[in-house]
Amino acid sequence: MPQATFLNLQALHLHPDPARVVVRRFGPSPDPRDMNPTDKLRANHIVARVMGLDQEAAAGQLAEVLENFNGRHRNLLERFEARADEMEEVFTTHCKFSRTQRQLVGSYFLHEYSFEAAALFNPSIVSHPDQSGAPPGGRRFILSLRAVGEGHISSLTFRSGTIAADGSLSVDPTSRLATIATFRNRMVRLDGDDVEVAFASDGDISERVIFPITASQSNGIEDARFVEFDEGGRSVFRATYTAYNGRGIRSELIETNDFLSFRMSPLRGSAAVNKGMALFPRKIAGRYAMIARQDNENLYLVYSDDLMNWDGGVAILKPQYPWEFIQIGTCGSPIELDEGWLLFTHGVGPVRRYAIGAVLLDKQDPSKVLARSREPLVRPEPSEREGYVPNVVYTCGAMRHRDQIVLPYAVSDTYCNFATIRIEALLQALSPVSADETHDLRQGAFPEKEHEHDPR
Structure with a gap:
């Protein structure tokens, strides 16, 4: 089946470059x-x-x-x-x-070390903190990307670019050079809870690589879901990501104001035991909010008073359509619209094929699902199925710009594509969900801890 007709694919791709070391x-x-x-x-x-x-x-x-x-x-x-x-x-x-x-x-x-020799994938996108030089009616943005090199070690790297008033996208040229972030405190314990790293300000953002630092991250910093968070009128950029040590995972949070210095901290609580946590871009009713998957299948809404501890939660989404029968998960943080919270999801179907869909959550009470996609918005095309992990399309976060969504996404865990979507057309493509369906889900989903390291 072809991609959704309202998906505007861009003639823009980001491929891994083994020459970058x-x-x-x-x-x-x-x-x-x-x-x-x-x-x-x-x-x-x-x-x-x-x-x-x-x-x-x-x-x-x-x-x-x-x-x-x-x-x-x-x-x-x-x-x-x-x-x-x-x-x-x-x-x-x-x-x-x-x-x-x-x-x-x-x-x-x-x-x-050729940090992106094998793959450059699973992007998220946020508005650039410095909008000087943005085109009229457009915006500068920052992409975060998961880079994979020898030994399947994942690190975090970045690109910058612009979206023009007509919706066309461009990514700035990538620097030939690259540098790993350095500790702000050289004698930090690598088995400690909080780590701060920084880059010199004279290098391009594409030179910056956050490589695994602590014992919990030793085999990878995976799938950062960045969001521009409104902290009382001040923008802070935060991302949940998965720290992997080769045997187990833990959810962690990275925070920055300028994409030069970063603080990384572990998340705690019963709701932080799995991959794919996605933070809302602002507090809801005075509390932090997160979409999380606490089990092998379903998505939960979780609240926290202090950002670092996440317990409890209510099930709001479970697999319903054939393309997501195995499991569903987040594809980045919810995006605030007048109509509600737009959440991109991934679903896993037959032959472990990943596809991207979307749901609309209530603005005041995000535990209420208003609408969801019966069919995927993006699925692996025949010409895009081959790669590091076949039959996968995936994203870690989209961005709203005026009346459209900018959606970067990865193909077969290898390289990145870009698309834009008119918000009006996307909302029209979602199928309404009744209040009874939401109630049935809350009664019928039970969390079970996921013990194995899932690729997502």
């Missing part, structure tokens, strides 16, 4: 308190070999390293020194270092 830690943990004896011993062997070079040989080796890698990264010598600084405990058994020796040692404990 970052330098990341190689070898011992950055926190000397977490180094095991074997790591320390091996690191000392490497340091001793470097220290065995005379000054001329060390300078020549460092010059060769810079000639090889300097054009691929910003401030490479500073990165070498920062890595050396992290390893002070290893250095205590050696004599005094020259600056050249420190920089050369640091280079041995870093490696290049």
Whole structure:
């Protein structure tokens, strides 16, 4: 079946680029308190070999390293020194270092990583905090994207772009360079609850990569759902995401004002045990609100007084149509319209095919479902089925601009497409839901914890 006729596909795609690399830690943990004896011993062997070079040989080796890698990264010598600084405990058994020796040692404990070699997908979109240079009647935006490289490790990266008054989209050129965020507090415990990272202000937003930092994130920062949150007239950009350590998951929250510095914190409570939490863009009746999936199938509405703890909740949506019989989930934060809250959802159907639909929730009481799509708005087309994970279309968040919705979405967990949708046409395509149907759902859905790591 073709896509919805009112979907305006853009001639715009974002593909992964294996040539984009970052330098990341190689070898011992950055926190000397977490180094095991074997790591320390091996690191000392490497340091001793470097220290065995005379000054001329060390300078020549460092010059060769810079000639090889300097054009691929910003401030490479500073990165070498920062890595050396992290390893002070290893250095205590050696004599005094020259600056050249420190920089050369640091280079041995870093490696290049192609962070989006495998995939660039699951985008979300928000209005850019800086609207200078926006086209007349248009708007600048920021995309967040999930990038996947070697070992299926997911990180968070960004792009910027514009939507013109006529609805056409463009994405700004991507920088060749890329840099991992650095700790604002260098000695932070990596098993701690809250982490703050930051980027230098002189780089393009497309250079910024938030790579897994804590133990809970060690195998991936997955599917960030950014939303511009109205905090009493001040905009704060927040996103829920999934931290994955290779065995289990936990829901976490990232917050920024400027997309230069970020704070990441775990979410707690019985409603935060699963993937796919999506925050409303403002408080409702004085409380924070979230759409969450606490079980294998259904969507719940959950409230919180403090943003970090989420308990309880009421079931508001369950699989109803064949394209979503396996499960449903969120596709980003609800979008506020005059008619209600527009929530994009994903459904999983036969042969584990993912498709995107939508529902309309009541403006005052979002537990009331007013309308929903009987058929998907977006589904995998024959020409788009192949990729890292076949038969999947997925998004982590859309944005309203005037009378239309900007919908970036991923294809087969590999690359991104873009579409715009007229709000009026979309609402007309949704089927009304009776009050009795909503009541029946509240009585019939029971949460069960999801134990396995679901891709979404």
